[in-house]
Amino acid sequence: MPREIVGKGLRLSLRHAPCAHICRYCLITETRKGSSLPFARFEQLVHRFHDWKAAERRDDLDIGVFVGPSFDYDLEILKGVARLRARRGGKFQILNLGGLRIRQGDALATWLEERRAAGIIGLHTSLAGYGEVHDRWNGRRGDFDYQTAILRLGGERGMVRHERLFVTQNALPHFERLLDVLDGIPGEVRNRYATLFFYAGLATRYEAERITEEIRDALPERIAALRHGKFQDWRSEREWIPIMMQTADKPRKLVLKLDVNESNIDRLEKSSCEAIFAERERAYRESYRAIPSLAELCTRYGDPTSRKVYMMSRDVEGRWLDLHARETGVKAPLD
Numbered sequence: 001m002p003r004e005i006v007g008k009g010l011r012l013s014l015r016h017a018p019c020a021h022i023c024r025y026c027l028i029t030e031t032r033k034g035s036s037l038p039f040a041r042f043e044q045l046v047h048r049f050h051d052w053k054a055a056e057r058r059d060d061l062d063i064g065v066f067v068g069p070s071f072d073y074d075l076e077i078l079k080g081v082a083r084l085r086a087r088r089g090g091k092f093q094i095l096n097l098g099g100l101r102i103r104q105g106d107a108l109a110t111w112l113e114e115r116r117a118a119g120i121i122g123l124h125t126s127l128a129g130y131g132e133v134h135d136r137w138n139g140r141r142g143d144f145d146y147q148t149a150i151l152r153l154g155g156e157r158g159m160v161r162h163e164r165l166f167v168t169q170n171a172l173p174h175f176e177r178l179l180d181v182l183d184g185i186p187g188e189v190r191n192r193y194a195t196l197f198f199y200a201g202l203a204t205r206y207e208a209e210r211i212t213e214e215i216r217d218a219l220p221e222r223i224a225a226l227r228h229g230k231f232q233d234w235r236s237e238r239e240w241i242p243i244m245m246q247t248a249d250k251p252r253k254l255v256l257k258l259d260v261n262e263s264n265i266d267r268l269e270k271s272s273c274e275a276i277f278a279e280r281e282r283a284y285r286e287s288y289r290a291i292p293s294l295a296e297l298c299t300r301y302g303d304p305t306s307r308k309v310y311m312m313s314r315d316v317e318g319r320w321l322d323l324h325a326r327e328t329g330v331k332a333p334l335d
């Protein structure tokens with residue numbers, strides 16, 4: 001029996017701002033592919049989904065957006081993204097620095113000032129190690145210095161920051177040095193957390209860099225203390241398996257993804273939100289039809305001796321689905 005799929009939300013995405021990084025751990029493929037779809041049409045479609053959710057009292061549904069893959073938006077788009085965030089009851093105040101084009105000197109300072117004036121109060125950086133190690137992971141020489149230079153400029157202007165720090169085997173030897181550098185940057189660190197690579201996208205090629213239980217349990221206190229927030233349960237495959245099996249017969253609840261672009265916008269604009277959501281759910285169910293149940297995947301591909309550490313059970317399942325695809329030629333389902 002294939003696993004039952006239930007959509008718990010919809011994430012509409014627009015590839016509006018191509019990315020200037022080529023991160024080796026990127027979850028998104030084709031980061032340079034942009035869409036020519038005007039943002040206004042995308043925004044209107046998303047507002048329609050929010051209106052539908054409110055009218056139908058679908059409080060159980062989460063409507064989200066991804067406008068990316070980088071946040072290198074012009075000011076009009078930035079305001080549009082803020083309007084969409086407001087529909088979810090949030091504020092768009094933190095700008096992600098991932099994939100920004102290089103700007104220098106006055107051009108960089110002006111860019112930052114304009115964003116502050118538009119309501120951005122802080123910056124988010126993702127760093128995969130210190131110095132050249134980060135540059136290599138992110139595919140751009142000098143990127144570590146660029147990221148920290150922008151954080152410094154922001155800090156000097158009173159902007160807060162969020163820091164996501166990847167823990168990999170090759171980042172660990174200089175991790176404390178990385179923390180020293182970050183501690184030396186002015187400004188309030190509102191959120192600093194350690195993270196692992198998800199098992200997805202390009203990152204699936206770097207399982208050798210994944211830390212093990214032994215490394216996890218021996219992390220220096222300064223690094224271990226950064227494990228908090230949504231993905232703080234760092235468990236090895238052998239630790240995840242019994243947890244996953246407790247709910248293996250339950251439907252998988254997923255946020256369905258919908259890529260909006262110039263080729264499907266006319267059709268989407270003419271369809272009801274209900275029909276679009278039902279169609280996505282059907283497509284996801286169809287993609288799972290040839291996939292064995294979670295228990296069977298586990299029997300075939302699970303490794304109860306593996307001490308490699310993952311942040312989500314879905315990472316472990318993703319590994320099994322890849323092994324299944326390799327063995328049978330059946331494509332991994334939509335995710």
Ligand code: SF4
Pocket residue numbers: 019020021022023025026027028031069070098099
């Ligand atoms: S910045 Fe983000 S979208 Fe761009 S390559 Fe890196 S991980 Fe991928």
